[in-house]
Amino acid sequence: MDRSEIESRISNLLVSELGLDEVKVSAEARFEEDLEVDSLGVVELLMALEDEFGVKIPDEEAEEIGTVGEAVDVVVAKLAG
Amino acid sequence: MTKVALVTGASRGIGRAVALELAGRGNSVAINYAANSEAATEALEEITSAGNEGITVKADVGDPDEVEGLFDEVHERLGPVDILVNNAGIARDALVLRMKTAHWDEVVNTNLRSVFLCCKAALRPMVRSRWGRIINISSVSGIAGNAGQANYAASKAGIIGFTKSVAKEVGSRGITANVVAPGFIDTDMTNDLSDDVRAAASASIAVGRFGLPREVASAVSYLATDDAAYVTGQVLVVDGGMAL
Numbered sequence: 271m272d273r274s275e276i277e278s279r280i281s282n283l284l285v286s287e288l289g290l291d292e293v294k295v296s297a298e299a300r301f302e303e304d305l306e307v308d309s310l311g312v313v314e315l316l317m318a319l320e321d322e323f324g325v326k327i328p329d330e331e332a333e334e335i336g337t338v339g340e341a342v343d344v345v346v347a348k349l350a351g
Numbered sequence: 352m353t354k355v356a357l358v359t360g361a362s363r364g365i366g367r368a369v370a371l372e373l374a375g376r377g378n379s380v381a382i383n384y385a386a387n388s389e390a391a392t393e394a395l396e397e398i399t400s401a402g403n404e405g406i407t408v409k410a411d412v413g414d415p416d417e418v419e420g421l422f423d424e425v426h427e428r429l430g431p432v433d434i435l436v437n438n439a440g441i442a443r444d445a446l447v448l449r450m451k452t453a454h455w456d457e458v459v460n461t462n463l464r465s466v467f468l469c470c471k472a473a474l475r476p477m478v479r480s481r482w483g484r485i486i487n488i489s490s491v492s493g494i495a496g497n498a499g500q501a502n503y504a505a506s507k508a509g510i511i512g513f514t515k516s517v518a519k520e521v522g523s524r525g526i527t528a529n530v531v532a533p534g535f536i537d538t539d540m541t542n543d544l545s546d547d548v549r550a551a552a553s554a555s556i557a558v559g560r561f562g563l564p565r566e567v568a569s570a571v572s573y574l575a576t577d578d579a580a581y582v583t584g585q586v587l588v589v590d591g592g593m594a595l
Contacts, residue, residue, distance in 0.1 A: 308523075310478070310520060310521065310523070310524070313478075314478055314479070317475055317478070317479065318479075
């Protein structure tokens, strides 16, 4: 799975799971400030990512995720092993 | 629609009554127990002989690994937990001046740590499915305190603060979290009380007697319904009108 496929699957998840507006979702978009996702929403997103990609994102790494791009980075790194 | 309920410490007493009540209302029920497999099997037989669905799962709910195993097994055999009733509890009574640290730890782990561990495990699927009911069993001891039960009372008071916090965290996702705080209920835990203590306790209860496990169970089962969707973060005291 290449980066662009991961990006598009994640942006689909953001729209379907969190009900976000597709046009606002960009790599730089910050979840809490720009996308108005509450703190529990970020946790939900991480759970959705874990299920979607079959990876485990430990709490310490989860805390570092603030933007859509950072979420993509984490998943890319996990899938690369 | 059939929901999946997990009741911890459900082989005997209040937990068993809750398991039977939830099963009687059409839920599939997982009976968790720590040691008494005979009693757990008996409880399950009561459920299945009435034509309802259930399983028994052994686990020490104070232990993170065992809790993970418990939820995995329930998920595999019944599905994700929709209704969680944290009932498992023990008492190791002594005056604070004579209380062993080991007995403090044992009581707090079994009664309070277990509530955190089980809620954490249950919330993940509940948040995803936008529906969940958490009912934690506290005690009037946790509200008023009780001489000789500082460890038990602390664990039961802790459950109240924890539950109110959970209610605030997940209320927006269709999940409610409430506490049921029983008073004196006829169970193995209160069987050891002397006749004098029982008489004195009964005299302080407006209803004039100890409660029955099923009288607690019916309060729990109300909080587990769709009808209770707007009730969260509450402490429902089921004590027959005790004067504390």
